[in-house]
Amino acid sequence: MVSGFLSANLQMAQWQELQKLDSDLQGRVSQLYERKFPREIRQCLRVSIESQDWDLAAEDENKASTCFHALLVHLEELWNRSFQENNILQGPDFPGMKDYLLKHFEDTPLNLAVILSESLKEEKKILSSASEAQGCSSPAINQKWKELDNNVNELKRQTLEAKKEMKSLEYLNENLDFIQSAWQSQVEQHIGLAQSHAVVEEECLKRTNFITQTKQMVVQQILNILHLAQKIVATLTDVELPEWKRRQQMACIGSPADACLDHLQKWFTTVAETLLRVREQLQKMQDQNKKYNSVDAYSLPEVEQFALSLFTKLLANALVVEKQPIMSSLPQRPLILKTGVRFSVTVRFLANLPEFKCLLKVKPVFDKDVKEATTLKGFRHFDFNKDDSKVLDVDSPCGGLVAEFGHMSLKECKARNKGAYENRQVVTEELHIIMFVTGFQHAGLEFNIEASSLPVVVITSTNQVANAWASLMWSNMLSASEPRNLSLFVDPPPLTWQQLSQVLSWQFVSVGQRELDENQLSMLRHKIVDDPDGLVHWSNFSKNENAWIWIDGILDLIKRHLVDLWRVGSIMGFVSRERTEVLLREKQAGTFLLRFSESNKDGAISFSWVDRCNGDTHVHAVDPYTKNELQLMSLPVTLHRYSLRAQRMHRNPLIYLYPDIHIDAAFGRYYNTSAKFRNGYVTRNNHPISENPTPPPSPPREMPIVDMDMDIDLRLPDIDVFPDLFAWQYSPTY
Numbered sequence: 001m002v003s004g005f006l007s008a009n010l011q012m013a014q015w016q017e018l019q020k021l022d023s024d025l026q027g028r029v030s031q032l033y034e035r036k037f038p039r040e041i042r043q044c045l046r047v048s049i050e051s052q053d054w055d056l057a058a059e060d061e062n063k064a065s066t067c068f069h070a071l072l073v074h075l076e077e078l079w080n081r082s083f084q085e086n087n088i089l090q091g092p093d094f095p096g097m098k099d100y101l102l103k104h105f106e107d108t109p110l111n112l113a114v115i116l117s118e119s120l121k122e123e124k125k126i127l128s129s130a131s132e133a134q135g136c137s138s139p140a141i142n143q144k145w146k147e148l149d150n151n152v153n154e155l156k157r158q159t160l161e162a163k164k165e166m167k168s169l170e171y172l173n174e175n176l177d178f179i180q181s182a183w184q185s186q187v188e189q190h191i192g193l194a195q196s197h198a199v200v201e202e203e204c205l206k207r208t209n210f211i212t213q214t215k216q217m218v219v220q221q222i223l224n225i226l227h228l229a230q231k232i233v234a235t236l237t238d239v240e241l242p243e244w245k246r247r248q249q250m251a252c253i254g255s256p257a258d259a260c261l262d263h264l265q266k267w268f269t270t271v272a273e274t275l276l277r278v279r280e281q282l283q284k285m286q287d288q289n290k291k292y293n294s295v296d297a298y299s300l301p302e303v304e305q306f307a308l309s310l311f312t313k314l315l316a317n318a319l320v321v322e323k324q325p326i327m328s329s330l331p332q333r334p335l336i337l338k339t340g341v342r343f344s345v346t347v348r349f350l351a352n353l354p355e356f357k358c359l360l361k362v363k364p365v366f367d368k369d370v371k372e373a374t375t376l377k378g379f380r381h382f383d384f385n386k387d388d389s390k391v392l393d394v395d396s397p398c399g400g401l402v403a404e405f406g407h408m409s410l411k412e413c414k415a416r417n418k419g420a421y422e423n424r425q426v427v428t429e430e431l432h433i434i435m436f437v438t439g440f441q442h443a444g445l446e447f448n449i450e451a452s453s454l455p456v457v458v459i460t461s462t463n464q465v466a467n468a469w470a471s472l473m474w475s476n477m478l479s480a481s482e483p484r485n486l487s488l489f490v491d492p493p494p495l496t497w498q499q500l501s502q503v504l505s506w507q508f509v510s511v512g513q514r515e516l517d518e519n520q521l522s523m524l525r526h527k528i529v530d531d532p533d534g535l536v537h538w539s540n541f542s543k544n545e546n547a548w549i550w551i552d553g554i555l556d557l558i559k560r561h562l563v564d565l566w567r568v569g570s571i572m573g574f575v576s577r578e579r580t581e582v583l584l585r586e587k588q589a590g591t592f593l594l595r596f597s598e599s600n601k602d603g604a605i606s607f608s609w610v611d612r613c614n615g616d617t618h619v620h621a622v623d624p625y626t627k628n629e630l631q632l633m634s635l636p637v638t639l640h641r642y643s644l645r646a647q648r649m650h651r652n653p654l655i656y657l658y659p660d661i662h663i664d665a666a667f668g669r670y671y672n673t674s675a676k677f678r679n680g681y682v683t684r685n686n687h688p689i690s691e692n693p694t695p696p697p698s699p700p701r702e703m704p705i706v707d708m709d710m711d712i713d714l715r716l717p718d719i720d721v722f723p724d725l726f727a728w729q730y731s732p733t734y
Contacts, residue, residue: 269350427458577621642654
């Protein structure tokens with residue numbers, strides 16, 4: 001209860017924390033709601049918005065409607081309070097806000113839920129990036145980024161110094177040219193001045209030597225700048241950018257890693273601007289040499305070529321896929337694309353200079369230069385439904401050069417290739433990429449730039465989503481470098497348990513905001529790993545035994561019905577039957593725990609409790625509750641109303657949630673004790689009942705662990721047989 005209360009209060013402070021950020025990050029917040037939802041309504045209804053589960057509402061139309069009407073009620077309360085305080089004229093436009101909500105979302109509350117779900121997640125990412133910038137990341141990263149910041153700042157300082165010296169050199173050349181021209185004119189008019197010719201020549205020679213020395217100093221300064229820039233460019237393109245891509249790759253499959261581009265854009269932009277200005281200074285110096293017939297002691301074309309190579313390398317890596325391909329219907333599972341269904345993707349050019357605005361036109365190409373398209377027999381070919389080229393423009397508050405492809409969709413090309421070898425992949429194991437290509441032409445430079453998406457899986461039916469996600473988790477954990485191995489599932493390498501357990505834990509964080517602990521992972525390891533070296537083979541995970549489908553069913557169960565209970569730790573979840581008996585036998589009578597079914601592949605949850613009778617200790621278990629049953633009655637209410645019927649006596653044997661939390665303390669806030677009326681009648685209360693339970697038999701030790709799910713059938717009567725019995729609906733009070 002305490003952890004849940006703290007979690008809610010931390011969440012409700014989210015908008016206040018956002019208001020403390022600097023102007024750049026404030027701009028990102030404004031961009032979230034631009035053309036989607038008024039920021040003033042987000043501000044006014046912040047408490048009500050942040051106290052509701054919009055992730056669940058985005059998947060459940062009934063929940064979305066409940067949340068929508070809760071906003072209206074809160075808005076009405078604020079309006080009444082403003083009226084009582086005589087603050088109607090100075091306060092917010094409450095009637096206008098209500099009209100907006102009713103006009104845009106009364107008939108489609110699910111749309112509002114999707115908008116707020118996505119926006120709240122993006123707000124958290126902005127807060128995370130701000131915390132990272134303030135030193136909340138690891139000390140090693142902080143130190144590394146601090147050094148890089150120092151180098152970039154030093155690069156800027158040296159460039160300014162070189163610019164000053166260049167202006168001085170320009171002045172010296174102009175002054176010497178004036179002296180020489182003026183003296184020659186006087187010599188022609190006054191022959192008597194010829195005797196001073198030697199003196200003037202000597203003075204001009206001194207000035208020429210000083211100019212030469214100054215020029216050498218400026219060129220040396222430029223070389224120092226270029227050598228420092230070379231070090232920074234190598235760090236950005238060979239270290240920082242690949243690390244960011246890896247963080248983004250892990251974030252796509254559930255990792256909490258931050259994939260913000262603010263730091264990279266700042267560094268790329270500063271270095272690009274420096275190299276651009278250095279090239280300009282070198283061109284000026286070459287122009288001066290021609291104008292004043294000066295000697296090129298440092299071979300300026302070679303220095304120019306050095307600067308050009310650094311500039312080219314930097315810009316060739318500056319185009320990135322900022323937001324990977326994602327369908328709005330699967331916000332937590334990017335990289336899964338369905339034919340004919342709209343998806344979006346965003347690209348960004350990190351060298352954010354005014355000179356580059358509207359300079360680059362980016363074109364997406366599906367499976368560009370993919371060798372698998374010609375070598376794998378049966379490899380499917382796709383194309384976009386329309387040409388959707390975009391120009392990189394300043395399209396965000398932070399001023400980034402961005403192109404958002406918001407209405408992309410795929411169609412399959414029926415022609416199949418005759419490849420070199422047989423394709424043993426199923427649809428959900430076939431990997432594809434989207435390449436974004438553009439041509440760069442500026443200041444005499446001309447070259448092509450490409451950026452690739454992460455591998456995507458193209459499905460044709462929604463029932464392929466689970467298997468497609470398994471493929472994406474597997475491939476992204478294995479493939480960390482470019483180019484990607486798109487034929488990975490022809491002969492898929494195994495994952496270590498450490499790799500697999502990490503990505504599985506991320507799935508539970510993504511869905512239920514709580515990772516798997518060591519005991520839960522140990523149970524999963526026992527169920528999944530059968531290799532003496534601790535390796536997990538693809539066939540064991542997603543094919544033969546299909547452990548992933550079972551886990552995915554549990555994830556969906558949590559997402560739909562158990563988010564709060566999972567987040568606060570009320571559900572032990574992954575615990576074997578044998579372990580359940582060991583844990584409960586030492587506890588006082590009435591202690592129970594919640595565990596997931598091991599036999600129901602669609603996701604179900606059960607509970608076991610310990611009882612003592614005549615000196616004997618028994619551990620009882622119930623048949624698991626499915627999603628359909630939890631839709632009719634929530635798990636907390638089921639636990640609260642559960643009773644045993646023996647000798648015409650009813651009692652609830654569930655008293656303490658493991659280890660020793662009273663059931664009302666654990667679940668009391670979910671009970672709905674007030675009477676509900678419908679059509680003038682008080683709704684009936686259904687009570688799950690068991691009659692004279694007996695301890696479940698223990699399986700032989702040499703046999704595989706058998707799930708406890710079939711011990712006592714506590715399921716409610718068949719809905720089709722007794723439709724009137726299930727005419728009520730329960731809405732938990734939060």
